[in-house]
Amino acid sequence: MRLHAPQRASSGILAAPAPAPSGRGPTAAPRPDDAVARGLILRGVVVRRGEVLAINGVSLDLAPGEVVCFFGPNGSGKSTLLAAVAGILPLAGGRIERRPADARLALVPQAPPIPERMPLTVRAAVAMGCWGDAGFLRPLNRAHKRRVSEVMGLLGIADLADRQLSEVSGGQRQRVLVAQALVSQPDILLMDEPTAAADARSTRIIHDAAARAAREGALVLLVSHDEQARRIADRCLTLEAGRVV
Numbered sequence: 001m002r003l004h005a006p007q008r009a010s011s012g013i014l015a016a017p018a019p020a021p022s023g024r025g026p027t028a029a030p031r032p033d034d035a036v037a038r039g040l041i042l043r044g045v046v047v048r049r050g051e052v053l054a055i056n057g058v059s060l061d062l063a064p065g066e067v068v069c070f071f072g073p074n075g076s077g078k079s080t081l082l083a084a085v086a087g088i089l090p091l092a093g094g095r096i097e098r099r100p101a102d103a104r105l106a107l108v109p110q111a112p113p114i115p116e117r118m119p120l121t122v123r124a125a126v127a128m129g130c131w132g133d134a135g136f137l138r139p140l141n142r143a144h145k146r147r148v149s150e151v152m153g154l155l156g157i158a159d160l161a162d163r164q165l166s167e168v169s170g171g172q173r174q175r176v177l178v179a180q181a182l183v184s185q186p187d188i189l190l191m192d193e194p195t196a197a198a199d200a201r202s203t204r205i206i207h208d209a210a211a212r213a214a215r216e217g218a219l220v221l222l223v224s225h226d227e228q229a230r231r232i233a234d235r236c237l238t239l240e241a242g243r244v245v
């Protein structure tokens, strides 16, 4: 089973539109300072959160197949950087480009986006990751259902499939959210502290799934306070006060 599909035009349920490239369209020729033909390019990225300069001039070249871990103290800008890459937060300066521009992106957010009391089984929550392919609230085809089952197996949550999401533990819930993102077969997988509530076993399962997605060609950006993340990292970057140090 591939967790990741070749880059294509449609977007997953958790996908956000690519941030508008500043000054040129998605088909423009690479600039001399662009080191990667595919993946993500950040140049002089600046993001404000109210009065705070949360990201202050970050430039990175990130290639498919990499697991890039972001460490750093609370408030250093890790979540803000992922949100900017996902197109959720606007840039106050610089540019972020997906290569190609229609690369599919999925975000595992730090705060679960699904309301705690919403009646939803684990299987239905994971299946939401297929909506980018199937259409919003549309029935899933056999291939989608197979993918949902396979990813639930991979994340060790198959036995929870019919449980209400509100009735599983915090660590199990994190695996559900990771499964939902993986089901969308992202080219770029953004994970914001996906193991914050996870025990050692859950942490290993989540990290192994992220590493597998990268092996299959996805670019994985993983924000973490967990030193275990170094095990799967191709690169570790530290943010301090909005800068990569």
Ligand SMILES: Nc1ncnc2c1ncn2[C@@H]1O[C@H](COP(=O)(O)OP(=O)(O)OP(=O)(O)O)[C@@H](O)[C@H]1O
Residues within 6 Å of the ligand: 049, 050, 052, 054, 072, 073, 074, 075, 076, 077, 078, 079, 080, 081
């Ligand atoms: N919703 C918000 N409104 C205003 N400022 C915010 C908001 N969220 C974060 N900030 C500020 O932006 C800066 C970066 O915060 P961010 O959440 O990106 O840090 P982080 O490195 O992810 O922290 P943590 O490790 O605690 O998750 C901090 O100074 C923070 O106080």
